[in-house]
Amino acid sequence: MSRDDSADARGLSRRELLARTVRFGAGAIVPVEMLVRRMPDNAAPAAAAANQAAAREPLETLTAAETATLDAIAARLIPTDENGPGATEARATRYIDRALGGALADAREAYRTGLAAVDAWARASKSAPFAQLSAADQDAILTQMESNTAAGFTPDAATFFNLVRMHTIQGTFCDPYYGGNANFVGWDLIGYPGIRLAATPDDQRMDRRPARVRRSAYDHAMFAKKRPARARLGRIDEPWRSS
Amino acid sequence: MAIELKRRNVVIVGLGAAGGVAALPLARAGLDVVGLEAGTWLAPEDFAPDELRNNVRGWPQAVQKANREIPTHRRNASAPSSPRAAIHPMMNAVGGTTLHYWGQSWRLNPWDFKVVSETRRRYGASRIPAGSTAEDWPFGLEELEPYYDIVEYELGVSGKAGNIQGRIDARGNIFEGPRRREYPMSPLRGSGFTEMVADAARKLGWHPFPGPAAITSRAYDGRPACAYHGFCARGGCHIRSKSSTAVTTIPKAQQTKRFEVVTEAVVTTIEVDRNGRVRGVNYLKGGMEYFQPADVVLLASYVYENVRLLLVSKSAAFPNGLSNNHGQIGRHYFSHNQGASVTALFPRDLNTWYGLPAQGVAIDDWADDNFDHGKLDFIGGGNLWVYSDRRPIAAAEMSTFGRAPRWGSAWKAFVRQNADRWNTAYLQKTTLPYEDNYLDLDPVVKDPLGFPVIRITADFKENDRRLAAFIQDRMAVWFMAAGAVAVERTPIGTMGPTTHAYGGTRMGDNPDTNVVNRWGFSHEAPNLGILGASVMGTSGARNPTLTVQALAWRTADYLVRNWKAVTK
Ligand SMILES: Cc1cc2nc3c(=O)[nH]c(=O)nc-3n(C[C@H](O)[C@H](O)[C@H](O)COP(=O)(O)OP(=O)(O)OC[C@H]3O[C@@H](n4cnc5c(N)ncnc54)[C@H](O)[C@@H]3O)c2cc1C
Ligand code: SF4
Numbered sequence: 001m002s003r004d005d006s007a008d009a010r011g012l013s014r015r016e017l018l019a020r021t022v023r024f025g026a027g028a029i030v031p032v033e034m035l036v037r038r039m040p041d042n043a044a045p046a047a048a049a050a051n052q053a054a055a056r057e058p059l060e061t062l063t064a065a066e067t068a069t070l071d072a073i074a075a076r077l078i079p080t081d082e083n084g085p086g087a088t089e090a091r092a093t094r095y096i097d098r099a100l101g102g103a104l105a106d107a108r109e110a111y112r113t114g115l116a117a118v119d120a121w122a123r124a125s126k127s128a129p130f131a132q133l134s135a136a137d138q139d140a141i142l143t144q145m146e147s148n149t150a151a152g153f154t155p156d157a158a159t160f161f162n163l164v165r166m167h168t169i170q171g172t173f174c175d176p177y178y179g180g181n182a183n184f185v186g187w188d189l190i191g192y193p194g195i196r197l198a199a200t201p202d203d204q205r206m207d208r209r210p211a212r213v214r215r216s217a218y219d220h221a222m223f224a225k226k227r228p229a230r231a232r233l234g235r236i237d238e239p240w241r242s243s
Numbered sequence: 244m245a246i247e248l249k250r251r252n253v254v255i256v257g258l259g260a261a262g263g264v265a266a267l268p269l270a271r272a273g274l275d276v277v278g279l280e281a282g283t284w285l286a287p288e289d290f291a292p293d294e295l296r297n298n299v300r301g302w303p304q305a306v307q308k309a310n311r312e313i314p315t316h317r318r319n320a321s322a323p324s325s326p327r328a329a330i331h332p333m334m335n336a337v338g339g340t341t342l343h344y345w346g347q348s349w350r351l352n353p354w355d356f357k358v359v360s361e362t363r364r365r366y367g368a369s370r371i372p373a374g375s376t377a378e379d380w381p382f383g384l385e386e387l388e389p390y391y392d393i394v395e396y397e398l399g400v401s402g403k404a405g406n407i408q409g410r411i412d413a414r415g416n417i418f419e420g421p422r423r424r425e426y427p428m429s430p431l432r433g434s435g436f437t438e439m440v441a442d443a444a445r446k447l448g449w450h451p452f453p454g455p456a457a458i459t460s461r462a463y464d465g466r467p468a469c470a471y472h473g474f475c476a477r478g479g480c481h482i483r484s485k486s487s488t489a490v491t492t493i494p495k496a497q498q499t500k501r502f503e504v505v506t507e508a509v510v511t512t513i514e515v516d517r518n519g520r521v522r523g524v525n526y527l528k529g530g531m532e533y534f535q536p537a538d539v540v541l542l543a544s545y546v547y548e549n550v551r552l553l554l555v556s557k558s559a560a561f562p563n564g565l566s567n568n569h570g571q572i573g574r575h576y577f578s579h580n581q582g583a584s585v586t587a588l589f590p591r592d593l594n595t596w597y598g599l600p601a602q603g604v605a606i607d608d609w610a611d612d613n614f615d616h617g618k619l620d621f622i623g624g625g626n627l628w629v630y631s632d633r634r635p636i637a638a639a640e641m642s643t644f645g646r647a648p649r650w651g652s653a654w655k656a657f658v659r660q661n662a663d664r665w666n667t668a669y670l671q672k673t674t675l676p677y678e679d680n681y682l683d684l685d686p687v688v689k690d691p692l693g694f695p696v697i698r699i700t701a702d703f704k705e706n707d708r709r710l711a712a713f714i715q716d717r718m719a720v721w722f723m724a725a726g727a728v729a730v731e732r733t734p735i736g737t738m739g740p741t742t743h744a745y746g747g748t749r750m751g752d753n754p755d756t757n758v759v760n761r762w763g764f765s766h767e768a769p770n771l772g773i774l775g776a777s778v779m780g781t782s783g784a785r786n787p788t789l790t791v792q793a794l795a796w797r798t799a800d801y802l803v804r805n806w807k808a809v810t811k
Contacts, residue, residue, distance in 0.1 A: 077650040083659050103300055139651065146649070165650060166640075173635040174295045189655070190662035192596060192635040195292050197481065198470035199597035204631060206435035206594050222481065223291040 061101040061108065066115045067093060072131040073118065074168045076138050085185040092171030095180030099167070107163065114160035117153045118145070124152075177216045184214045195220075245525055245534040251277045253802070254524055254537035256510045256552070259339015261774035262543030263488025264394060264792045265799040267495055270502035272803040277535065278493075279508040279526050281308045281544075282335035285342060285489070290479035294634040297478040301330030302343055308335045308509060312690045314547050314697035316739040319679060325739055327688075332742045333545055337504060338489025340545070340742070341457070341788070342479040345600040346486070347628075348400045348457040349785035350391050350793075353420040354611040356380040358675070358781050361612060362622050370622055372706040376575050377675045378780055381752045381761035384420040390793035390800070392423055395455075397495070398792070399463045399486040402426040402455030416452045418607040428460045431469065431602045434631040436593040436666070441604040443725035449608045454628060456601035457486035457789070466490065475599035476632055508533075511692065512556045513540055513771070519560035521771045527692075538810045539802060543774040543795070546576075546744035547697045550682050550777060553748070555694050566765040571758045572748060573683050575676035576701060579743030579782050580625075582736030583711035585718040586667040587727035588644050593663055595631040600669070603630030609717045610784040611673065621706045623673025625714035626784040627721060629666065638662040644729045667733070668718050672710050674745070674782045680738065682747050701738035711735050743776070743787055750778040750794075762805075763798030770809055772798050 059067055070093050078087035087093075100108045118141070122130040125144075126137050133141070144150040148158035171180030173187065175195070181187060187194060194213030196203070197220060203210040217223055253269055255262040258280040269276045296302075301310075309331035316325040334340045354361055357379050362370050371377065394400075404425045405415025430453035433441065444451040458475075461468045469484040483490045496502040507528055514522040514534065523536035542549050553572050554564035564572055606627040607613060616622055639658050642665070643649065647657035680701035688696050703711075719730045751757030754766035759778050765771040774795040776787040783790075802809055 078655055079652050081652045081655065083652070083655050086655065142650070169639050170295060170299060170636055173639045175293055177293070178295055186639070187635055189659055190635060190638055191592070191659075192638065192662075195474075196597065197292070197472055199472055201432060203597050204434035204436075204471065204594060206439065206592070209592075209594070210596070217291040217293045220291075222288050225288065 059097050062093075062097045062111070065119075066111065067097065068131040069115045069118055069129070070096065070111075070164070072133075072138060073142065073164055074171070076135065076142055077165055077168045078172050084189060087168050087172050089182065089185045090172040090180055091182040092168045092180050094182075095171030095174060095178050096167045098179045099170075104167070107167075110160065110163060113154055114163070117150075117157070117160070120152050121150045121157075175216050175218070177218045187214075188212075245532040247534045247536065250523075250536040250538075251275050252537065253277070253539045253541060254279060254535050255541045255543055256524060257281070257339065257542070257544035257548070258337050258488065258493060258504065259334070259543065259545065260341045260344075260488060260788045261791050261795040262541065263338060263341065263493045264398075265541055265543065265774055265795040266502050267397065267492040268796055268799040268803060270496040270499040273499075273501055274803070274806075276496070276502045277537075278502065278504050279510050279524065279535065280335075280337050280504060280506050281509045282337060282339075283506050285336045285338070285479060287479075287481045287483060290342075290474075290481045292472060292474035292478065292481070294474070294636050297343070297474065298476065298634060299636060301332070302334060302477060309333050312548070312551070312694075312696045314682075314699050314740045315685045315688050316699040316701070316737065318700075318702040318737065320700055325737060328740050331740065336489070337493060337506060338487040341485075341487035342489060343477045344487075344742075344788065345476055345786070346457040347601050347786045348395070348398075348402070348455045348789040349626075349783070350419065350422070350455075351384065351387075351783040351785070351790050352418060352607075352611050352613075353384045354613075355673075355781050355783035356383045356387075358622070358673075365612065366616060366622070370616075372622070372675060372677075372704060374677045374679065374704070375675045375706075376678055376756070378749075378751055378753075378756065380780060381750065387790070387793050387797065388420070388422060390797045391789065394789065394792045394796055396427045398457050398488070398491045399428065399459055399466070400426055400455055400457050400789070401428040401430050401460040403430045403453055405452060413450065414452065416605065416607050417450050418610065418613045426455065428463055430454075431456055431458060431460050431599075432471075433604065434595065434598050434602060436595050436631055437598075437602065437604045437629060440629045440721070440725045444604065444606055444721060447721065447724050449606050449721070451604045451606055454601065454603055454605040455789075458599070458601050459484045459486065464491070469599070471598050471602065473597040473599070473632065473634065475601065510544070510552065511694065513542070513552060513565055515556070515558040515560050515565060515768065517560065519768055521565070521768050539770045539772065541772040541774055541798070546747055546775055546777040547682070547740070549773060549775055550747040551684070551694070551697050554684050561767070566748075566758055566767045566771060568767055569755055569758075571756065573681050575746040575749045575756075575780060576680055576682045576699070577674045577676050577745050577782065578699075578701065578738045578741040579745070579787075580672040580674040580703060580707045580711060580735070581670065581743060582734065583672075583715055584667055584670050584733045585715050585722060586642055586665060586731045586733060587719075587722035587725075588661065588729040589664045589666070589726055590728050591664065591726075593666060595633045595666065596663065598631030600630050600632045602632075603628055606717075606721070607784075609714060619709075619713065621709040621713065623675070623706070623710055624784055625670050625672035625710065625717075627714070627718050628669040628671070629721075630669065633663065635662075641665050642731055644731060646729075666722075668722070670711075670714050670718060671743075671782075671784050671786065672707070672714055673784050674707060675704075676746050676749075676780065677704055699738060699740065703735055703738060708735060743782070745776045745779045745782050745787065748773045748777040749780050751780065762801040763794060764801075764809065772802065774798060
């Protein structure tokens, strides 16, 4: 948990939210999920409980089988290890799932065929679906994909590998508004001090570290009402045809 | 049938950097001016600090017109088409691309206006690269200087003068041409990192200086000082500190009550009468078609759309496209040699998470003809620019400098340590036009309205490649002097659709090789003016926009002073 006490959209500080979650114990899953729902664009406020709650969120785009494979890939690309949380805790897959129904809809088909190809290749070469393989076997398959030596992909394995890698990075380091970087674990990993609307000269010195701010851009009042369109880029209404 | 509107004195097509500036002197002179802009107004609340939206996915303009007409590209006339770019970098909104540009606001240097004659004089005619169609500008820096001065003050530009009427000041750019007075605002502050790099340059005997920016370093004209918040690149300003035309010249022009802005108006063609004079423009808005008659048409829709609108506007007087009876529309095209750069890895955190691309330190020692090319195999040079700007997704996508794999625990450990330890310089280099680099209409690809998109046929030439390698070497020396432990060179790239496109309607006295005269008006259709870098014949080693804006003011000023002659 960051040491950030900034108030969220509902006027509760993150510390208060965490306290509530703890006070409610296991039952907190429900209220926290409701909180997340009402503020769908906010980062989940309390790490563990929110993650459990979010794990039950219905997927918007991917099937359960696709999600299992994608979760497993993301967990190897940016693993949870001695350097802390990775793509799993950041919920990079949730980001991808949502984006495939919106801004990245053009990539939906690539995920359908690509994830199927990953599993087919895993069964052919290791006799089990990707998600059920050991970490070492999973890494071996990802290495084959990266070097384009895995077969059965359209147009090829490296293209799909690079697509998933790019989106997993986006899902780990994006503004939590988009469903990834849950609890700001991505920003904490690389030491990003967070979104400020103004930076002082001291915030730009090399011998200091700015205090960490843990807020989404859309937690700031001036942007809260103007959410970015979820429509696909290039498919927004053509004004000269709209009336 | 198009609805015919009331006649106006001047119709401006596109209200970006160029059109947004030209409106002001025209309106102040009392002319009846209408600006047709494909996009909408955008407000400070639209400019969220959102890396994914702004930088990764491209700006989600309220109107996605530009994305429907992305030019195609091929390296040469017999090469296959390159893969189509996914995002058009330019903006459709009132203010155009000045909303989300970096705001670097450079004047050209004296040499840039006289590349051909100066090269001949100093090194001999054989040093002009073979196949280049470069010409000297029809005038020198001294003729543009008054207009640079006006737009710097009307927009609000921060910087440090290096040459006031011949008095050299080493705190500014000692290589710049004379200017009449100091900038309206002192330069943007440095960051810890940019100051460290500036010190290293001084130790090398070079002449670092803070670059000029159309961004407020203090409260100016009712707008607050820049907040250095880190989302300037491809993001609009949430506090109006970026001096886009949407918060400067356009509202000032509206205050005169002589300037009307029509948004969501997409101009499709320009109409011409039997005598070859332009009559007005056709546009679409809200599903309706309108004809806007005007005494004068000023085309300011960015290089590609300027050329496209001319080529699709065919008439009896201009069967090959408006103002194209000499076959010059689309010729002398080039895109800025700004790709080949250098990325450095440092052994310490740089804390460049905040700032903006216009907050940096520049070196002009290797620009233009500021150094002896006698023993070199190219002409021109580059401006070296190091700045403070970083966001998390880009930080994580950093190069691993061959020191780590691209994923997994070892990658994660690498980016955890190094995400804030790298920097990429911005190296802009002299670029020249060539006979076989040009724009025309794509024979196959069309926009949703059925108009062909622009096809770019262009590639970097030997002069560009040698110059790029030389400048990258200079940059590597500088980064190493500043303490870098590794440097990597990025490739020069291709000449596909770009933010720094030039030519296509070049300006010059000779109508056989130029589309517009020295005032920016067509040699063939005298009441058609063209604004934007499409009129520029050389690029210099710096961003185009302030020059585009000075030229736009100059063209508008000429029109005001010569109204009768132009409209007779
Ligand atoms: C990310 C980025 C950073 C940049 N940084 C810098 C920098 O630091 N310094 C610098 O000098 N330059 C910079 N540039 C380049 C700069 O933005 C351009 O040089 C400048 O905006 C060009 O001015 P313009 O008026 O020709 O085009 P624009 O500013 O793009 O304006 C054209 C306008 O015309 C409108 N339009 C287009 N077609 C039509 C039509 N058919 N009908 C009606 N309206 C139409 C568009 O909607 C737009 O508003 C940058 C560009 C980008 C994308
Ligand atoms: S860095 Fe300054 S000018 Fe740029 S968007 Fe932020 S506040 Fe505005």
